[in-house]
Amino acid sequence: MLPGSRIRCLQAPQAPHPTSNLGPGESTKSNKARCRKVISQFPFAATVSFLFLWPLIWLARRVLDGAADGEGFIVLGGKGADAVGPAQDLGRLDGGPNGHACVHLRYTALLMLAITSLDNQWMGHPRSIAAALLESEGHRAIVDPGPGSTIETLRKQLHARGLSVRDLDALLLTHIHLDHAGASGALVRENPRLAVYVHKNGAPHMADPSKLLASALRLWPNELQQLFGETLPVPAENLRILEGGETLPLGSGKLEVVYTPGHASHHVSYFDHDEGVAFVGDTTGVRIEGHAYVMPATPPPDIDLKIWENSFTAILERKPARLFLTHFGFSENPAEHVLLFRERLHQWAEIAANSMRSASDESAAMASFMAATRAEIAEHLPAEEVEHYVFSAGLHLSFLGLARYLRKRAAAAF
Numbered sequence: 228m229l230p231g232s233r234i235r236c237l238q239a240p241q242a243p244h245p246t247s248n249l250g251p252g253e254s255t256k257s258n259k260a261r262c263r264k265v266i267s268q269f270p271f272a273a274t275v276s277f278l279f280l281w282p283l284i285w286l287a288r289r290v291l292d293g294a295a296d297g298e299g300f301i302v303l304g305g306k307g308a309d310a311v312g313p314a315q316d317l318g319r320l321d322g323g324p325n326g327h328a329c330v331h332l333r334y335t336a337l338l339m340l341a342i343t344s345l346d347n348q349w350m351g352h353p354r355s356i357a358a359a360l361l362e363s364e365g366h367r368a369i370v371d372p373g374p375g376s377t378i379e380t381l382r383k384q385l386h387a388r389g390l391s392v393r394d395l396d397a398l399l400l401t402h403i404h405l406d407h408a409g410a411s412g413a414l415v416r417e418n419p420r421l422a423v424y425v426h427k428n429g430a431p432h433m434a435d436p437s438k439l440l441a442s443a444l445r446l447w448p449n450e451l452q453q454l455f456g457e458t459l460p461v462p463a464e465n466l467r468i469l470e471g472g473e474t475l476p477l478g479s480g481k482l483e484v485v486y487t488p489g490h491a492s493h494h495v496s497y498f499d500h501d502e503g504v505a506f507v508g509d510t511t512g513v514r515i516e517g518h519a520y521v522m523p524a525t526p527p528p529d530i531d532l533k534i535w536e537n538s539f540t541a542i543l544e545r546k547p548a549r550l551f552l553t554h555f556g557f558s559e560n561p562a563e564h565v566l567l568f569r570e571r572l573h574q575w576a577e578i579a580a581n582s583m584r585s586a587s588d589e590s591a592a593m594a595s596f597m598a599a600t601r602a603e604i605a606e607h608l609p610a611e612e613v614e615h616y617v618f619s620a621g622l623h624l625s626f627l628g629l630a631r632y633l634r635k636r637a638a639a640a641f
């Protein structure tokens with residue numbers, strides 16, 4: 228389902244197609260087709276009606292959500308969408324079984340996942356780290372909750388939507404880097420029923436983050452606490468191990484898990500095929516919503532440009548309508564985005580290789596790499612954005628990750 232389809236369905240009970248036009252015995256299917264045809268002629272009216280109807284629908288959903296929670300429905304990793312019953316609840320509320328075909332459309336629309344981008348305001352910077360809140364039928368998951376340092380912001384973001392950490396059912400981690408997953412243990416402490424989904428290679432480091440923290444401390448010897456806050460272990464019983472290839476139900480929506488290494492060896496992406504959104508973490512770099520520039524983020528320890536190619540293919544062959552990036556938000560043209568990112572990724576690897584060849588030592592090579600890439604960023608973005616990108620992606624880390632990859636590749640060639 229493409230973005231915008233929800234608006235069309237929500238418009239359906241309104242004029243110009245009153246439900247009284249449905250003749251006796253007329254099938255839901257034929258009316259649904261007719262309804263779509265009529266509504267497509269009134270996109271403006273549909274949009275206006277959606278804006279007015281949404282508060283009422285939201286209120287109804289909140290009431291239904293409460294009912295669903297009371298009946299103990301299982302969400303991710305549970306019985307699956309078919310075993311979950313909220314569809315009947317919505318049906319009962321909206322009318323009888325042979326009643327209104329357009330009402331049926333509205334009810335169908337509410338079964339899809341609602342996606343909300345939450346700005347974690349990392350280190351006080353808007354548009355640095357985005358968490359995605361996914362909701363369906365009273366069930367809620369967050370893709371990449373962010374670091375421990377932004378947990379208070381996350382709490383406020385949920386609160387502003389009438390939710391708390393205890394209303395969440397699952398965390399879907401794209402990978403375990405602290406800027407994506409660091410808050411997981413603290414969130415589980417607050418809500419012990421949270422399921423934490425993570426690739427099998429990352430799971431041991433969520434259960435025991437000591438090695439993860441030790442390597443982070445080498446990269447940020449003085450700023451670790453300030454940048455990432457508290458990183459607590461996730462109890463083994465809360466972990467749900469992924470390999471890629473799974474389908475996870477969330478209420479009545481579902482997500483395909485795809486293994487997408489390259490940025491990290493344990494990276495996965497989540498695809499919501501109904502909404503056409505791919506939650507790709509850092510697989511396709513850094514691009515702030517609405518900007519044209521795409522910047523690589525290649526931190527150590529396991530950048531691999533060759534393996535990364537398979538991840539680009541896996542994303543593109545699923546033809547998502549939009550990407551959702553942790554840094555930051557939606558990108559509307561995945562094919563163009565991946566093409567730009569892939570080109571720049573290989574250019575930056577070349578810049579790193581040249582810097583390493585020509586500089587006298589590693590720190591001189593890093594300085595040379597950073598000067599060249601910073602100049603390139605400045606060609607594409609206004610001055611105030613350059614530092615923001617450098618900060619969000621960690622430009623010095625991108626050198627360290629590429630340098631390590633290039634050394635490993637050179638060593639393997641002998």
Ligand SMILES: [Zn+2]
Binds near residue numbers: 404
């Ligand atoms: Zn990241």
